Amino acid sequence: MQRLFLYFILLFPTMLMAQDFEVLPLGVYGGGDESNLSSYLVRDYQHQNYLACDAGTLRAGLLAAHKKGNLEQTPMQTLQNHIKAYFISHSHLDHLSGMIINSPEDTNKPIYACKETIETLRNHYFINATWTNFANEGESPVLNKYQYKRVKEEKLYSIEETDLEMSVFPLSHPVPSSAAWIKNKIGNSILYFGDTGPDRVEQNGHLNTIWKTVAKDLKEGKLKAILIEVSFSNAQPSDKLFGHLTPKFLVEELQSLAQYAGIDSLKDFPIVVTHIKPDGNSIKQIKKELKESNGLQVQYIFPEQGVPLLF
Ligand SMILES: [Zn+2]
Numbered sequence: 001m002q003r004l005f006l007y008f009i010l011l012f013p014t015m016l017m018a019q020d021f022e023v024l025p026l027g028v029y030g031g032g033d034e035s036n037l038s039s040y041l042v043r044d045y046q047h048q049n050y051l052a053c054d055a056g057t058l059r060a061g062l063l064a065a066h067k068k069g070n071l072e073q074t075p076m077q078t079l080q081n082h083i084k085a086y087f088i089s090h091s092h093l094d095h096l097s098g099m100i101i102n103s104p105e106d107t108n109k110p111i112y113a114c115k116e117t118i119e120t121l122r123n124h125y126f127i128n129a130t131w132t133n134f135a136n137e138g139e140s141p142v143l144n145k146y147q148y149k150r151v152k153e154e155k156l157y158s159i160e161e162t163d164l165e166m167s168v169f170p171l172s173h174p175v176p177s178s179a180a181w182i183k184n185k186i187g188n189s190i191l192y193f194g195d196t197g198p199d200r201v202e203q204n205g206h207l208n209t210i211w212k213t214v215a216k217d218l219k220e221g222k223l224k225a226i227l228i229e230v231s232f233s234n235a236q237p238s239d240k241l242f243g244h245l246t247p248k249f250l251v252e253e254l255q256s257l258a259q260y261a262g263i264d265s266l267k268d269f270p271i272v273v274t275h276i277k278p279d280g281n282s283i284k285q286i287k288k289e290l291k292e293s294n295g296l297q298v299q300y301i302f303p304e305q306g307v308p309l310l311f
C-alpha cells in the first residue's frame, strides 16, 4: 500500500507535466461571424509565448478567453507581449483580417507565410489605399513593424522567443495555401492546416505527401494533434467545394493517413475540426456526419473561441 502511495506521489507531477502544447482558439469559423474567424494561438506548454496560426480574429478571441478566465493577461498585453509571430496559411481575409485591423496597436513581429501570401499582403493589404503599410517592404511610408518571412518547403524555421520550430507544406485551394508542422524542443508536434481541398478532387498529392511525412511521428506518439478544416457538410457537391473539405473527404484523407501510420495510431487521436462555415444548421450537420462515419475512432474536437486545448 505504502509503495503504491509512493508510486502515485512520484507519478503525479509527471502526469501534470505530460502536456506538450496549449492551443488557444481565438476564432474557429470559416466565414459568416466576423468576431470568430480562423486563428489559433499555439505555445509550448512550458513557455508563455505564442505563435498565432492565422489571424482572422484576434481581439474578440482574446477578450473571450480573458472573460472566460482562460487568459490571465489583458487581450492587449497578450497581443503585444506574448504573440511573438504570425503564421498566415493563405491570403483570404478570414485568415488575416484581425491582424490588419489590430496592426496599429500591435508590436513588432515576423509574419511567416509562403511567398504568394506575402505578395498579397505586400501588394493589396499593407498599402495606403486599403490600410497603412505596417510591414517592412512595399509602398511608402514603410512603418517596419512586421517582418515578412517567406517560408520554403522542407526548411525548418525557429520561431523567435517561443521554443517552437515550424516547417510548411503546400495545400490545394483557389490561392496558394499551406500547412504548418509545429514542433517543440523535444520533437513533439502538432499539425495545423490552412484551407485545403481533398487530393481526389484537386487531382494532386499534397495531402498524401503530408500524411507520408508525419506518419512515423504519429506512430511513435510524437504527433499530438491535427487541426484541419471541414467547411461544408456532405450535401456540398464535389464540384462546388472551392478547395475545402467535407466530413466524407476528411475521413477519406484520414484513411490515407492510416495506411501509412496504421489504424491503431489513429484510435482516440485528437482531430480538431476547424473552419466550419456556420450557415443554417451546418454545424450540427457536420458534427453528425463526422460522428456517423468515425470507423477510425479518432477523437473529433470542435474548438470553442477562448477555450484552450491541451495536447
Ligand atoms: Zn478560410
Ligand SMILES: [Zn+2]
Binding pocket: 090, 092, 173, 195
Ligand atoms: Zn480560403
